[in-house]
């Protein structure tokens with residue numbers, strides 16, 4: 418055989434191997450996609466069937482006391498349940514009916530928890546703090562027999578074999594987990610949709626976003642379909658939905674509430690793990706939930722949680738608090754309604770006799786964007802490998818498409834895009850630039866630890882120099898915008914929330930006002946004063962038409978001071994109502 422013939426044979430052999438490998442790869446890919454599609458359709462039809470069955474079942478029920486039940490706070494409900502003036506079946510059925518109505522309006526539910534009816538039959542036990550109270554669970558709260566799929570079909574049909582500690586504690590206290598709620602795909606954005614269960618809408622105006630990632634809880638509680646719920650927060654996910662839907666939320670310090678049995682999206686990200694915490698219709702209801710969570714049973718079930726039972730003296734303390742405030746964090750100028758909410762709250766608290774301290778210059782000493790930049794960089798510290806693997810063969814939610822498209826581009830185009838983005842939004846430009854290098858090194862991990870330490874130290878020393886008990890500031894620079902186009906684009910608006918995750922400070926949100934005509938008019942002035950800010954136009958566009966939307970305030974206290982945070986939130990709530 419001639420040399421030329423041999424070379425030809427080797428080349429054609431190699432080409433055939435490559436073609437066969439490519440063919441096998443595309444067949445496997447197609448099969449995986451088809452399997453994912455099947456799983457998705459199965460989950461969707463299961464949900465539709467469950468909702469129809471529940472609707473039919475509830476027809477046989479009489480709802481004479483509905484209005485009364487839906488208007489009571491959790492402590493009031495509890496009192497009536499204990500006295501026997503209401504039964505848990507009455508309360509749960511009423512909330513099931515309300516949840517179905519909320520779902521019709523907002524698409525907030527992913528599953529009905531069928532076992533809830535059985536739990537209604539349990540007699541009250543001594544010391545139960547949530548007897549007969551319905552609780553909604555974000556989809557990532559571990560529940561035996563149910564799957565946490567984060568909006569990805571490949572993770573469907575993997576039911577957990579055990580309840581998370583949170584759910585065990587709730588059940589121990591007689592609570593009734595009754596529905597599971599929607600989240601944005603992978604819980605990594607502030608959006609509210611995923612390809613399995615679709616888009617969740619705002620509770621107050623259905624053409625607006627409910628925020629994310631605890632979107633379903635926000636929309637459900639905000640529209641009256643549940644009194645309390647549990648969600649998670651790694652960068653604002655409990656607080657943004659509270660602010661957008663007019664409800665209350667508390668992000669406790671990581672370590673106050675057990676995470677055992679909740680499936681983390683990407684395990685091992687110890688620089689900024691998610692905090693699990695309560696959301697509810699009012700502060701007192703959230704306090705009831707927090708009292709049950711921070712109780713001895715949690716410390717028995719998870720020995721890694723320090724035994725810090727809820728301290729009622731701190732919650733009810735009449736101390737004259739010293740409270741800092743700011744309405745601008747140096748990154749994103751808050752829209753007029755959000756600024757007004759800070760002023761309004763400041764007046765409520767100072768009328769109460771608290772000492773208010775102007776912290777408007779803090780941003781000159783601390784860069785509030787460090788929080789979100791570190792959270793993003795750390796989540797993707799493996800060079801985006803886990804995220805890309807998770808999304809492989811998955812239908813992508815619209816909120817991810819651009820971003821994943823970016824990661825798949827040639828490096829020189831990525832650099833160009835990162836540069837162009839940084840011209841209008843330096844923080845997002847820096848985040849994108851870091852992703853291009855895909856440097857997954859130990860040095861980078863250590864650097865993250867160092868940045869976190871420095872950031873925490875800066876906040877601690879500013880806090881101490883002012884001798885503060887708390888700070889009030891916006892939960893986010895905007896109120897609920899329309900879904901899809903705005904939340905990713907106005908990412909820097911979320912730096913008000915994410916700053917408190919890497920410091921592990923406690924952060925709560927309570928509604929204080931609604932957008933009015935004047936706020937809407939003041940957007941013209943906002944645009945004029947922020948002409949040089951390229952995000953201002955989009956911010957105004959997303960804000961217009963928002964009259965009537967809720968606006969919240971964020972209350973921050975140092976790590977593990979949940980009771981003080983709730984105390985101040987309660988004073989604000991009282992001041993707003995009277």
Ligand SMILES: CCCCCC/C=C\CCCCCCCC(=O)NCCO
Pocket residue numbers: 604605606607629630649650651652653654655691692792793796797816817820905
């Ligand atoms: C422009 C879209 C970027 C998408 C990809 C971002 C990847 C990582 C970002 C991390 C940002 C964290 C947002 C956190 C939201 C949250 O609190 N989730 C709760 C998780 O329990």
